[in-house]
Every structure is written in structure tokens, then in C-alpha cells.
Amino acid sequence: MRIILIGYGWRSLFFYRIIKALPHQFTLVTWVLRTQERAEEVQKLYGVQTCSNVHQALCVEHDLVILSVPSSSMKELLSVLINHDEKILCETGFTSLPLQTLNTLYAGYRASNSRIFIAEQYRRQPYYHTCHALSPLLGPLTEARCASLHDHHGISIIRYFLDEKGANCTITAVNRSSWVVKTGGRDSIDIEGVRVQSKRITAVLAFDDGKTGYFDFSDVQYHSSIRSSHFSLFGERGEISDYEVRYLNGDNEGVLQTIQRFEDGGLTNNPRSLRSLTFGDVCHFKNPYWPLGFNDDEIAIALCMEDACNGRGYGLHEALQDSYLAQCIHRSCSEGRPLETHTQIWADAFSSL
Missing domain, CATH: 3.30.360 (Dihydrodipicolinate Reductase; domain 2)
Known part of the structure; x- marks a missing residue:
């Protein structure tokens, strides 16, 4: 399976190590970095094809895009990939995003032909x-x-x-x-x-x-x-x-x-x-x-990658529900009171499966 990897850091290196260890299953066709300087650095360090432009990367033939970036960059990049109707394996960092952003993100996804799976490996x-x-x-x-x-x-x-x-x-x-x-x-x-x-x-x-x-x-x-x-x-x-x-x-x-x-x-x-x-x-x-x-996390992440390549796995609606409940836990702590959760726009996706 031909993979585009977007992002660089501790988590993205999990994906890189797995791709490198399983060449009969995965091929990294290009690695997208935030700046051209970092792209050149990573290309020399790991001997892989890199670039600093997402749109340029998407022109390369591929089967799956792995998005492994901080929460602050996730919404913008995920929106770009959704607009391109990509099949995506995305990191899990939705909890720090406002609930309104989560709803907006899901509404855009629901209106697209994109497929999003989440690397919730546990x-x-x-x-x-x-x-x-x-x-x-x-x-x-x-x-x-x-x-x-x-x-x-x-x-x-x-x-x-x-x-x-x-x-x-x-x-x-x-x-x-x-x-x-x-x-x-x-x-x-x-x-x-x-x-x-x-x-x-x-x-x-x-x-x-x-x-x-x-x-x-x-x-x-x-x-x-x-x-x-x-x-x-x-x-x-x-x-x-x-x-x-x-x-x-x-x-x-x-x-x-x-x-x-x-x-x-x-x-x-x-x-x-x-x-x-x-x-x-x-x-x-x-x-x-x-x-x-492989340690247990690497085994689980590799299985998530296989699942996503085969069009199955932990969906965006599940990740948003988990993040919403986690947000409610933090709100209950800060407000010092019990909180009642409410049905969100992604709830229908659970009953449609």
C-alpha cells in the first residue's frame, strides 16, 4: 500500500518505523514536512522522498494518507484532505479542539466522499x-x-x-x-x-x-x-x-x-x-x-494501518464522541459539578453501521 505521511515528530516516527519494517506491505511514496528546510533535512536523514506542499504530495499515486500533526494544524490539513476525497488515517488529537470545530469538521466530512479512520490503537x-x-x-x-x-x-x-x-x-x-x-x-x-x-x-x-x-x-x-x-x-x-x-x-x-x-x-x-x-x-x-x-503500541498501530488500507477501522465519529466525553470530564472538573452529555451530529453514524 502506497502511503503519504504528513507530519514529523514522536508519533509520526512510529508510522515511519512500521513502514520501513514491513516493506512487503507498505511503501512510503512521500513524506510531507512543514517547511522546505525540514523536508530536505528529513530526506537526507532517512533517505526518503519528501516535500513541503500537501497539494504537490497528493499528485503522487497513493492509497492512503497518514496525518500525524499537532492539534493546532489538524483541522486545516484534514479539511484539505477531505476536499480531495482522500482515504485518511488521522491521529487522535481532537480533544483540544472546541466542540463547535468538531461539529463543523464532521459536517464537512459527511458531505464528502472521503474516508477517515483514526489511529486510536488501544x-x-x-x-x-x-x-x-x-x-x-x-x-x-x-x-x-x-x-x-x-x-x-x-x-x-x-x-x-x-x-x-x-x-x-x-x-x-x-x-x-x-x-x-x-x-x-x-x-x-x-x-x-x-x-x-x-x-x-x-x-x-x-x-x-x-x-x-x-x-x-x-x-x-x-x-x-x-x-x-x-x-x-x-x-x-x-x-x-x-x-x-x-x-x-x-x-x-x-x-x-x-x-x-x-x-x-x-x-x-x-x-x-x-x-x-x-x-x-x-x-x-x-x-x-x-x-x-515491535512493542505493543507498534503492533496496534501497524494493525490500524492495515485496517485503514483495507477500508475499515475506528471511524471519525467514534473519535469525536470520545473527545467530546473527554471534554465533558474536564468541564466537570473545572465547574465542580456533574454534567449531562448531549447527542451530537455524528451520533447517527453509530446506528448506520
Whole structure:
């Protein structure tokens, strides 16, 4: 699949690494940068075709445009691509855009022949994929607790497991600060023992059908060695808590089993690579890119790229719903009161699928 990549940064390099590692599946036909100087720099650094003009890039034969730019540039570039009726895999940064902008963006998309898919990779991660496959063991699902992902990412997982689609809910959220010792950042380890203020948002999403989502995230969580991440799913007949699964068998007797990760490498000379996730003697996720050394995020993003190339995946309406609910969480925090969500113009897209 011939790909145009727009944007340069930490996230866009995920796409580049995947394209380079899977040449039998993907070809980068051109990489669009913000300035000509940066385009020339990237061309020399990575040995790829680059340019600084989106319209020029779209003249090159291609199958998919990947848009990986900051939120401040997203609306303008996405509008250009929509007007060209492009098939697009777009990054997830809609939460920082005003709700009116989200509605305007969707209205333009709905009137076009464009196809937009969003690189919301967590549903495609091996762990969440396995949890979803095991969820029938729990009976009808009633609650999901996501204490592992921020903003729209966490909301996406809650909605996915509770099957809420575009449903409305009442959101009650608080934002509290506390001290914690800094242990690192995205690309660093910190052993200075410096105390920093950490903000934790907790929210209850009470959906109209009686199901409940619990959102819990600290702003140091992704890069801290002393703040862990957790996921729980609750049903009438059982629960998943991280890697433990408790459920009732056919005789209504309690059973406890664990999800197992099998990785090659690490303690051997083989490249480190996830092979599979199993439950009992059943494999629920087999890494299609094994034995490449992809981490779980890279596996999930590669799957999103494959999905988009094949005309399927997490749609724009889903991303906008997740971003809208995340905005409501922040509003509930700042206003100090519960908020009732309201149906948006993209809600019809859920019922049309």
C-alpha cells in the first residue's frame, strides 16, 4: 500500500518505523514536512522522498494518507484532505479542539466522499484485544474501569467494552493534586529524587442504560516507575482485573485463571518480540509481525494501518464522541459539578453501521 505521511515528530516516527519494517506491505511514496528546510533535512536523514506542499504530495499515486500533526494544524490539513476525497488515517488529537470545530469538521466530512479512520490503537493492542475476546465469560457487562490511558484514549476503551457507541451519560469528575517523586519522561530516566505536583483526574460516567465507566488517570502515569496502570472489567458472572480473570463455570462455581504473555528474547539472544497472549490452552492474540521487535503500541498501530488500507477501522465519529466525553470530564472538573452529555451530529453514524 502506497502511503503519504504528513507530519514529523514522536508519533509520526512510529508510522515511519512500521513502514520501513514491513516493506512487503507498505511503501512510503512521500513524506510531507512543514517547511522546505525540514523536508530536505528529513530526506537526507532517512533517505526518503519528501516535500513541503500537501497539494504537490497528493499528485503522487497513493492509497492512503497518514496525518500525524499537532492539534493546532489538524483541522486545516484534514479539511484539505477531505476536499480531495482522500482515504485518511488521522491521529487522535481532537480533544483540544472546541466542540463547535468538531461539529463543523464532521459536517464537512459527511458531505464528502472521503474516508477517515483514526489511529486510536488501544483497542488493537494485544492485551485489550484479549480482554475483549474473554468478555463473554463475564456475562452481561456492567462496569469498566480504565486507570491506564488518558483523556479520549481511556474513554475509547470504556465505550468499547461497554458497547456504548454514541450513548449519553452523566459525568461526575474531580481533579486533585498530590506530590510524587519524578522518575522519568518519554525518553529519559530521572534519579534526582525531585518532587513534582501530579494531577489525577477521576470520573464516573453513568450511562443511560445503567452501565458505568470509571476513568482514573494521573499525568505522570505513562512515564513513572512508581505509578502503575490498571484495567478492570465487570460482568454479572465475573470480572477481569489486569491479567486475572474470575468467572463462574457452568455449575456456578468460581474459577480463577490468568492471561499469559509469551515473549521471545529478553533472556536469550533472540530479538525481543511478543509471540502471543493465551488464556488456558487457547491463543487469543497471535502477533502477526512476530518475530519483529515491535512493542505493543507498534503492533496496534501497524494493525490500524492495515485496517485503514483495507477500508475499515475506528471511524471519525467514534473519535469525536470520545473527545467530546473527554471534554465533558474536564468541564466537570473545572465547574465542580456533574454534567449531562448531549447527542451530537455524528451520533447517527453509530446506528448506520
